[in-house]
Amino acid sequence: MRIAKRIMAFRFEIIKKDPSTRARLGRIETDHGSFTTPAFLPVGTQGSVKSLTPEELVEIGVEAILGNTYHLYLRPGYETIGRLGGLHTFIHWNRPILTDSGGFQIFSLGSLRKVSEEGVAFQSHLDGSSHFLTPEKVMEIQRVLGSDIAMVLDECVPYPSPYEYVKVSVARTSSWAKRCLHVRHENDPALFAIVQGGVHRDLREKSVQTLVELGFQGYAIGGLSVGEPKSMMLDVLEWTTPLLPENAPRYLMGVGTPEDMINAVMLGVDFFDCVLPTRNARNGTLFTSSGKISIKQAQYAEDSRPVDETCGCYTCRHYSRAYLRHLYLSKEILSSRLNTVHNLYYYINLLAGIRDAIQRGRLLDFYQLHASCHGSEPQVDCQSG
Amino acid sequence: MRIAKRIMAFRFEIIKKDPSTRARLGRIETDHGSFTTPAFLPVGTQGSVKSLTPEELVEIGVEAILGNTYHLYLRPGYETIGRLGGLHTFIHWNRPILTDSGGFQIFSLGSLRKVSEEGVAFQSHLDGSSHFLTPEKVMEIQRVLGSDIAMVLDECVPYPSPYEYVKVSVARTSSWAKRCLHVRHENDPALFAIVQGGVHRDLREKSVQTLVELGFQGYAIGGLSVGEPKSMMLDVLEWTTPLLPENAPRYLMGVGTPEDMINAVMLGVDFFDCVLPTRNARNGTLFTSSGKISIKQAQYAEDSRPVDETCGCYTCRHYSRAYLRHLYLSKEILSSRLNTVHNLYYYINLLAGIRDAIQRGRLLDFYQLHASCHGSEPQVDCQSG
Numbered sequence: 001m002r003i004a005k006r007i008m009a010f011r012f013e014i015i016k017k018d019p020s021t022r023a024r025l026g027r028i029e030t031d032h033g034s035f036t037t038p039a040f041l042p043v044g045t046q047g048s049v050k051s052l053t054p055e056e057l058v059e060i061g062v063e064a065i066l067g068n069t070y071h072l073y074l075r076p077g078y079e080t081i082g083r084l085g086g087l088h089t090f091i092h093w094n095r096p097i098l099t100d101s102g103g104f105q106i107f108s109l110g111s112l113r114k115v116s117e118e119g120v121a122f123q124s125h126l127d128g129s130s131h132f133l134t135p136e137k138v139m140e141i142q143r144v145l146g147s148d149i150a151m152v153l154d155e156c157v158p159y160p161s162p163y164e165y166v167k168v169s170v171a172r173t174s175s176w177a178k179r180c181l182h183v184r185h186e187n188d189p190a191l192f193a194i195v196q197g198g199v200h201r202d203l204r205e206k207s208v209q210t211l212v213e214l215g216f217q218g219y220a221i222g223g224l225s226v227g228e229p230k231s232m233m234l235d236v237l238e239w240t241t242p243l244l245p246e247n248a249p250r251y252l253m254g255v256g257t258p259e260d261m262i263n264a265v266m267l268g269v270d271f272f273d274c275v276l277p278t279r280n281a282r283n284g285t286l287f288t289s290s291g292k293i294s295i296k297q298a299q300y301a302e303d304s305r306p307v308d309e310t311c312g313c314y315t316c317r318h319y320s321r322a323y324l325r326h327l328y329l330s331k332e333i334l335s336s337r338l339n340t341v342h343n344l345y346y347y348i349n350l351l352a353g354i355r356d357a358i359q360r361g362r363l364l365d366f367y368q369l370h371a372s373c374h375g376s377e378p379q380v381d382c383q384s385g
Numbered sequence: 386m387r388i389a390k391r392i393m394a395f396r397f398e399i400i401k402k403d404p405s406t407r408a409r410l411g412r413i414e415t416d417h418g419s420f421t422t423p424a425f426l427p428v429g430t431q432g433s434v435k436s437l438t439p440e441e442l443v444e445i446g447v448e449a450i451l452g453n454t455y456h457l458y459l460r461p462g463y464e465t466i467g468r469l470g471g472l473h474t475f476i477h478w479n480r481p482i483l484t485d486s487g488g489f490q491i492f493s494l495g496s497l498r499k500v501s502e503e504g505v506a507f508q509s510h511l512d513g514s515s516h517f518l519t520p521e522k523v524m525e526i527q528r529v530l531g532s533d534i535a536m537v538l539d540e541c542v543p544y545p546s547p548y549e550y551v552k553v554s555v556a557r558t559s560s561w562a563k564r565c566l567h568v569r570h571e572n573d574p575a576l577f578a579i580v581q582g583g584v585h586r587d588l589r590e591k592s593v594q595t596l597v598e599l600g601f602q603g604y605a606i607g608g609l610s611v612g613e614p615k616s617m618m619l620d621v622l623e624w625t626t627p628l629l630p631e632n633a634p635r636y637l638m639g640v641g642t643p644e645d646m647i648n649a650v651m652l653g654v655d656f657f658d659c660v661l662p663t664r665n666a667r668n669g670t671l672f673t674s675s676g677k678i679s680i681k682q683a684q685y686a687e688d689s690r691p692v693d694e695t696c697g698c699y700t701c702r703h704y705s706r707a708y709l710r711h712l713y714l715s716k717e718i719l720s721s722r723l724n725t726v727h728n729l730y731y732y733i734n735l736l737a738g739i740r741d742a743i744q745r746g747r748l749l750d751f752y753q754l755h756a757s758c759h760g761s762e763p764q765v766d767c768q769s770g
Contacts, residue, residue: 046711046712046715046717047708047711047712047715047717048712048715048717048718048719050717050718050719051718051719051722052719053719053722075711075714075715076686076707076710076711076714080686080687080707083687084687084689084705084707084708085689090705090707090708090711091708092703092704092708301461301465302465302468302469304469304470318477319477320469320475322461322465322469322475323432323469323475323476323477325461326431326432326460326461326475327431327432327433329460329461330431330432330433330460332431332432332433332435333433333435333436333718333721333722334433334435334436334437334438336718337436337438337718337722
C-alpha cells in the first residue's frame with residue numbers, strides 16, 4: 001500500500017466526444033481507482049459526506065469525493081490525519097479523494113483574513129486562533145492528507161469585484177500556482193490549477209494562458225457560483241474551456257444545480273462538486289424527476305407515495321413522503337440520512353444519464369428532455385439553487 | 386397481510402430455566418415474528434430508533450423495538466399512521482413492535498397534566514394543545530397503530546412519593562387496567578398490565594394480585610428507574626417476580642444499564658427497553674467490554690484502535706477512536722450513527738451472551754465474569770446510568 005503510494009498514478013482519458021456540444025465522456029485514473037466523467041463529487045467537508053457511510057456512497061454510485069483542506073487543517077489537523085494513515089484510512093474511503101486548497105473557505109471568512117503576496121493570514125472560525133497559509137503549505141497539507149487530486153492555493157474574489165482587484169487576484173493566483181509547482185514532490189497528488197478572472201473575458205483568458213503555460217494535470221474553473229447571474233457563468237465557461245488543453249480534465253468548482261451541470265457539460269466541463277444536494281437534503285428540499293419539492297409541506301402529510309416514483313434509491317424504495325415529512329418535522333437524524341441518500345442518488349443518476357447520452361451522441365436530446373420534464377410542474381422553480 | 390392481522394398470534398414459550406437463578410430463556414411470538422428472551426428492545430420514540438435504518442437494526446441483531454404512543458399520538462397522529470397502513474408499514478419495520486401506553490411520558494410532563502379517575506388531561510409539549518387520554522383511548526390508539534404488544538394506561542409515580550399517594554395510584558392503575566380489558570377487540574395486540582406500587586412491598590404485592598386476577602398476556606414492572614436507589618429496584622424485583630405467573634413474559638420498563646439488566650434477568654425478568662444505549666451514543670459515551678468511555682476525551686485524539694478491540698460491530702470494524710472523536714467534536718451526523726451502532730450492538734450482544742449462559746446453565750458465571758471485566762478499568766464507573 002505504502003509502496004504503491006510512491007508511484008502516483010494519474011491519467012485522464014477521453015472516451016468519446018459529443019458531436020453537437022463540447023461535452024466529453026472520459027475517465028480519470030488515480031492511485032485509489034478511477035472515476036468516469038462527467039462526474040459529480042459529493043462534499044465530505046470535515047471527513048464525512050454528511051450523514052452517510054462510505055458503503056452507502058458506493059451503493060448510490062459515488063466514485064470520488066471531495067475533502068476540504070481548510071476544515072481538516074483546523075480539525076483534527078492534517079498532521080494527526082497523516083499519523084493515522086492519511087485521509088482515506090481515517091475516513092474509511094478507499095476511492096479517489098480530491099482536496100481543495102482551502103482558498104475558497106479562507107476567502108469566505110471576510111474580515112477574518114488578510115491576503116498578501118506571501119500567502120493568506122486568517123483566524124479560525126472555530127476558536128479564533130491565527131494561521132498563515134502559503135502555496136507551499138497547502139501543498140504540504142494535501143501531501144500529508146494523501147489526496148489523489150490536490151488544488152493550488154488561489155484567490156477567489158466575490159461578485160461583483162472591481163476590475164483592477166480581479167486583475168491583481170489573477171496575477172496572484174498565477175504566481176501562487178507557480179510556487180505550488182516548484183515544491184512538488186515526485187509522489188505528490190495530481191495538481192490542478194484554478195482559473196480565476198471573475199466575469200471579465202480578458203482576465204479569464206490571461207489566467208488560462210499563464211496557467212496552461214506553467215502546465216498542470218488538470219484545470220479548475222473557480223470564482224463562479226459566487227453570486228453572478230447564471231448567464232454570466234455560462235459566458236465565462238463559453239470563453240474559457242476552448243482555451244484549456246483538450247487532454248486535461250476540467251473541473252467546475254462549487255457548481256451546482258442539475259441545470260448548471262448539464263449546461264456546463266455541454267460547454268466542456270468534466271466534473272463538479274457542490275454541497276447543494278446534501279445541504280438541500282438536510283433542509284428538506286428534494287430533487288425529483290419533475291422538479292424540487294419541500295418535504296415539510298402539509299400536502300405530503302398523508303402521501304403514501306415515494307418522493308419520486310421513477311427513482312430507485314433506498315429511500316424511494318422503502319419510505320413514503322408522509323414518513324419523510326414526519327421525520328423532518330420531528331428533527332429525526334434519519335431525516336437527513338434518507339433525504340441525503342435520495343438527493344445524491346438523483347445527482348449521481350443524472351450524471352450517469354449525461355454520460356450515457358454522450359456515449360450515444362445524444363446529449364442535446366437529453367438536455368431538451370430534462371428541461372421539458374422539469375417544466376411539467378410549474379409551481380416548482382428548477383432554476384434556483 | 387390484512388387477513389392474517391385479524392388473527393392476532395401471541396405466544397410465550399419458556400425454553401430453559403437457569404438452575405441457580407430465576408432467569409428464563411424464552412421466545413415471544415407475534416404476528417410480526419418472534420423474539421428470544423431475555424431481550425433488549427431499542428426505543429423508536431417518534432417512529433425511528435434515532436439515526437438508524439431498520440436494516441441496520443436487523444444487522445445489529447435487534448428483533449423487536451418499542452414505539453412511544455405519546456409521541457406518535459401527538460405527531461404525526463395515530464389516525465394518520467393508521468391511514469398509511471399502520472406503524473410497521475409507516476416506519477418500514479416488519480418485526481415485532483411494542484407500544485407503551487403514553488402513561489410514563491404523560492406523568493413526566495409534571496404541571497402540564499392532571500390526573501382523574503376518568504383519565505389524564507395533559508398539554509402537548511410540542512404546541513401546548515389540550516388532550517385527554519383514557520384507558521379506552523390508549524387501547525384504540527395502539528389498535529390503530531397496529532402494535533404487536535400494547536400496554537395498559539398506568540399511573541407512574543415519581544420517587545419518592547407519599548405512601549398514601551402510591552396506594553391511590555396502584556388502585557387507579559388496576560382500575561384502568563380492568564377498563565382496558567373490557568374494551569379489547571378480538572384482533573387487538575397482546576395486552577400487558579403494569580405493576581406499580583413504588584418501593585412499598587405491600588403495594589407491589591397488592592398491584593400484582595389484582596392484575597394477575599384480571600389476567601393479561603404479559604406483565605410489566607413499572608415505576609422503577611425513576612430515581613430510587615439501585616438496591617431498592619432489586620428489592621422490588623425480588624418481591625414481585627415470584628408472584629407473577631410463570632408462563633407470562635415479564636417486562637421491566639425503562640431499564641437500564643448492562644448491570645441492571647443482568648441483575649434483573651437473574652431475578653426473573655424477560656425483557657427490557659431503555660434509551661440509555663442510544664442516548665449515550667449521541668452524547669459520545671460508548672460501552673466497551675471493560676467499561677464506558679467518553680469518546681470526546683483528548684486521550685483518543687490519535688488513537689487508531691477501535692472503540693473495543695473485542696467488538697465485531699460495523700463501527701469497530703472500520704473506524705478508529707480518533708475518527709469517532711473527530712466526528713463527535715465536529716458535530717457530524719455520522720457520529721450519532723456510528724456510536725449508536727456500537728452501543729446497540731453492545732447491548733444486543735450482551736443479551737445474546739445472557740441467553741447463551743442460561744442455555745448452558747451458567748448465568749452466575751456470566752454475571753461474575755462480566756462484573757470482573759468491568760472492574761478492570763477502575764477509572765470507569767460501570768454502575769452509573
